[in-house]
Amino acid sequence: xxxxxxxxxxxxxxxxxxxxxxxxxxxxxxxxxxxxxxxxxxxxxxxxxxxxxxxxxxxxxxxxxxxxxxxxxxxxxxxxxxxxxxxxxxxxxxxxxxxxxxxxxxxxxxxxxxxxxxxxxxxxxxxxxxxxxxxxxxxxxxxxxxxxxx
Amino acid sequence: xxxxxxxxxxxxxxxxxxxxxxxxxxxxxxxxxxxxxxxxxxxxxxxxxxxxxxxxxxxxxxxxxxxxxxxxxxxxxxxxxxxxxxxxxxxxxxxxxxxxxxxxxxxxxxxxxxxxxxxxxxxxxxxxxxxxxxxxxxxxxxxxxxxxxxxxxxxxxxxxxxxxxxxxxxxxxxxxxxxxxxxxxxxxxxxxxxxxxxxxxxxxxxx
Numbered sequence: 333x334x335x336x337x338x339x340x341x342x343x344x345x346x347x348x349x350x351x352x353x354x355x356x357x358x359x360x361x362x363x364x365x366x367x368x369x370x371x372x373x374x375x376x377x378x379x380x381x382x383x384x385x386x387x388x389x390x391x392x393x394x395x396x397x398x399x400x401x402x403x404x405x406x407x408x409x410x411x412x413x414x415x416x417x418x419x420x421x422x423x424x425x426x427x428x429x430x431x432x433x434x435x436x437x438x439x440x441x442x443x444x445x446x447x448x449x450x451x452x453x454x455x456x457x458x459x460x461x462x463x464x465x466x467x468x469x470x471x472x473x474x475x476x477x478x479x480x481x482x
Numbered sequence: 483x484x485x486x487x488x489x490x491x492x493x494x495x496x497x498x499x500x501x502x503x504x505x506x507x508x509x510x511x512x513x514x515x516x517x518x519x520x521x522x523x524x525x526x527x528x529x530x531x532x533x534x535x536x537x538x539x540x541x542x543x544x545x546x547x548x549x550x551x552x553x554x555x556x557x558x559x560x561x562x563x564x565x566x567x568x569x570x571x572x573x574x575x576x577x578x579x580x581x582x583x584x585x586x587x588x589x590x591x592x593x594x595x596x597x598x599x600x601x602x603x604x605x606x607x608x609x610x611x612x613x614x615x616x617x618x619x620x621x622x623x624x625x626x627x628x629x630x631x632x633x634x635x636x637x638x639x640x641x642x643x644x645x646x647x648x649x650x651x652x653x654x655x656x657x658x659x660x661x662x663x664x665x666x667x668x669x670x671x672x673x674x675x676x677x678x679x680x681x682x683x684x685x686x687x688x689x
Contacts, residue, residue: 372687380687386673404674409664411525411574414533432525433679434663441526442679453673457682462526 354454356383357478359471379460379468381475385452394448398427401444405431413441421447421479426454428473432462441465445476454479513590514583515643516559516650522573527551527656530572534654537568543649551656556649565652577657586643593643597636604629 354371358364362373362381371383388397398416406412410431417428426447433440443458443465456479458472459465524530531553535545541564543557557565562581570576607622607629614622669675676686 380682382682382687400669400671401674401677404667404669404671405664405677408667409662410679413524413526414529431679435679435683439526439658440679440683442682444677455673455677457677457687459679459682459687462528466528 353481354383354385354449355478355480357475359468359475361468361471362475375460375464375468377460377464379458379464381456381458381472383454383456383479385449385454388448388451388453391451394425394427394446397446397448397453398429401446402429405429405444410442417473419445419447419473419476421477422481424449426476426479428476438462443472447479449479449481513585513587513647514559515586515646516562516581516583518562518565518581518650518652518654519578520569520576520580520652521578521655521657522569523575523577523657524573525658527658530656533572534568537565546651553652553654553656555652555654556645557652558648559650562650569654586647590640590643593636593640597633597640600629600633600636604633 354368356368356371358373359375359381362375362379365372365374368383369385373381375381392400402412402416410433413430413432417430419426419428424447426445428443428445431442431444433442439462440459441462443456445456447454456476458468460468522530528550531548531550534553534555535548538545538555538557541557541561543555543561546554546556548554555565566579569579604626607626611619611622664679666678678686
């Protein structure tokens, strides 16, 4: 009797959890450390890559959030190393910003990418020493293009 | 009467000079070799170099050299304003930009005249061949070879100058901008406050 009430509830919960999930292909050469909702992967040399989501609040479009992020990081002193780039994943548009920063006497590149997905903002970050980052850049962008709601 | 005769003698010479030197303006512009020298301070010299090389190819030119801190480009002279805009937009600071133009007319005319005179001597030498004995033939042959070499060298220099007329050259030095550590400025949007490279490298990623 109890099972008859509990089972549909569990199924509903599972379907709600699954419908709210994203999937992404791990960049070539990276190892996945943890799955969604806090996806993280790392290369053998230590190039980091992660994806998380936050609520799109106050509700705004991609252009607004892109501008807000860019303005904030530039005001802090981050240097945009190339013009922002657009990417497409699951018929949604996203924005990629790549920043140059000094870290432990080396030059690092920090990638920040955002896209809107339902009521959330998907935030991807990646960082690595400049040469290493350049080696994995294509793989990282390919991975961003593979973002997909499950 | 004497003055009129003098004018009649001088006029063709002036006309010839005008034809050789060409009128000022558009025609003169065609004989100019433009060269640009610039120094940029950029966050990523390599990426900036790649962008400049891609730009040169897109406007019908080509990169002669791209290294981690220097780029040499050949590109149509009409694109100089475009290059300046590109440099200004892709650099954190445009530390130096200088351009100069060299008139190639005198050099081109000199080379063409040199070629013509050598071709004439060559033609004459070839007519002597029929009448020459063995020693004479060998001497003429040596001179013909020498003339052919000189004509080829002059042709090569003319080709280079004609390329210089068509394409400007830019030598661009790319220096890494010594960057200060970013400051921590709070944003009105809480999620943006968590987008922070140093937090990411020293904690956030591993949690």
